[in-house]
Amino acid sequence: MQDYQLTVDKFLDHAAKWFPDVEVVEAAAGSVARRETYAQLRDRGNRLSGALLSLGVKPGDRIATLAWNTLQHFEIYYAAMGVGLVCHTLNPRLTADHLAEMIREAQDRVVAVSQDLLPLLDRVIELCPIIQHVIVLEAEGRAKPIGSTKLWTLEELRSERGCQTRWGDFDENAPAGLCYTSGTTGPPKGVLYTHRSNYLHTLRALQADAMAITADDVVLVAVPMFHANGWGLPFAGPAVGAKLVLPGRSTDGASLARLMRDEKVTIAIGVQTVWLGVADHLDESGGQAPTDLKRIIIGGSSCPDNLIRRMEEGLGAYVRTSWGMTELSPLGTIAPPTPGAASASGRPIMGLDLKLTDASGATLPDQRGQVGHLWVKGASVLDRYFEADAASLDDEGYFNTGDLAEIDAAGNLSIRGRSKDLIKSGGEWINPAEIEAIIGRDAAVSLVAVISTPHDKWGERPLLIVQPQAGNAVHGRTLVNSLRGKVADWWIPERIAQVDAMPLSGSGKIDKNRLREEVEAGRIVGEPVGA
Helix, strand or coil: CCCCCCCCHHHHHHHHHHCCCCEEEEEECCEEEEEEEHHHHHHHHHHHHHHHHCCCCCCCCEEEEECCECHHHHHHHHHHHCCCCEEEECCCCCCHHHHHHHHHHHCCCEEEECHHHHHHHHHHHHHCCCCCEEEECCCCCCCCCECCEEEEEHHHHHHHHCCCCCCCCCCCCCEEEEEECCCCCCCCCEEEEEHHHHHHHHHHHCCCCCCCCCCCCEEEECCCCCCHHHHHHHHHHHHHCCEEEECECCCCHHHHHHHHHHHCCCEEECCHHHHHHHHHHHHHHCCCCCCCCCEEEECCCCCCHHHHHHHHHHHCCEEEEEEECHHHCCEEEECCCCCCCCCCCCEECCCEEEEEECCCCCECCCCCCCEEEEEEEECCCCCCCCCCCCCCECCCCCEEEEEEEEECCCCCEEEEEEHHHCEEECCEEECHHHHHHHHCCCCCEEEEEEEEEEECCCEEEEEEEEEECCCCCCCHHHHHHCCECCECHHHCCCEEEECCCCCECCCCCECHHHHHHHHHCCCCCCEECCC
16 A cells, blocks of 8 residues: 555645635634635645744744634644644643743744734743744734844745745654643643644544534634644544634624624534523524524533533534543544434544543443543543653553543443542542532523532532523522432532632633632632522
8 A cells, every 4th residue: 555644734735626715714803804715725834834944943843823713823733734843832821931831841942923912922932032933923014023032924924935845744653733731630731743643533533423524514613723733623624625714712602603604604613611602692682593503512521401402592503512632632522413412422433442440540340330530542642741751551551531431321421520620528529520510400500610628627528619690690509409319418518609700721611720729819708508
């Protein structure tokens, strides 16, 4: 058979040849800002590759991006990866100190940045003398240096130094991307993706029982491109010639609802909080649901059934739940592409295997119908963290996800919480996810989290924190009573706190670390239930 290297540049090559006129659309402030065809993107990205190499970087070096979901960010993806550079996506919602720590570890000498994020990057540069070149993605004209750091606009760099460049002239096991975990359950750690892992992940995601994207689809990419390869959508879209719609940073409900209608979006992909925002907007404005929308794919955290029903009723499309991790590239499991199948996170797609163990790592003899610690194995699964000396696998090659999970008789996975989130009260374990799932069914509750708080007698006790639905009041006694008979009495929280808005991580998950900090600082105060 032919020696055909599995490198991600081939996706855009394929789209430019066979779907040259299909567009990638970027929106800004609710209106369409720019449109480019796959043929144009391939040409612009390829010439940008030559410009990047002229800055003195070489294959294997990391180029950082600090940017939103824009066409320029899409171009940087392929311009870097196409010539063997590593695209290191940075989360703009992190602090300058955290970003600087990542840049120093990755040894990024070139950073591409959205113009509105320049003030943040200014603070980062003060901590990172290693940065030599900054590329401002949306600006026009010539740019001025920041101290000793050379500043370019993207078009200035491309016009002055761009040239046609050979793509894919390297081994498929070469690194392609670097992304750090969100850090909501511990310090961020780098995950280094290879071309081969991204290529195989794309084929897995496109299967009929997975994302099932086709050339007939218009896909709204509401998941950030700085998070876990944008869930692989910058690769999957051109791989099948689907039209992609990028919202920029306009992810409020009104902007997304308008964008879905104007661009005739058929599949919308992102975390649940984004689509709840769209549903809230349509409820408040009396607007009509997007008529072309067929499916919503959500992930990031467990979603209660009542919120799924609310999204389906408000947006006129059926919701598919999924589970994944940065360490998995990120897709792990996904519910079938049929209505009414979203009660669990679905089965793993070919190319990924799961197993459940006890707390010591011993494989459970019965893998169905009981909660265990979830381990995964596959071609797109982490072997070790970036710059780590040792692999993060067990003797059979499985990676410990840190999740607690259950697999039903049909093989569908349900996440039952994070092992690090377990609360030890009086020497016994409380699982916050089970409490959250029950409370989340209440129609008055928008978001819910349960965290541990210190207790003189029991060591730790659960604190219930809720964000009410707009225009609704929540009553602590009612919520607590809904738990009775469903969990052990000693699991039931004695205190509840209400917040206007849950703190969210860059990936859209509830940030429990920040909740704990707010509680410790006294900015969130739990009141006795029924008070």
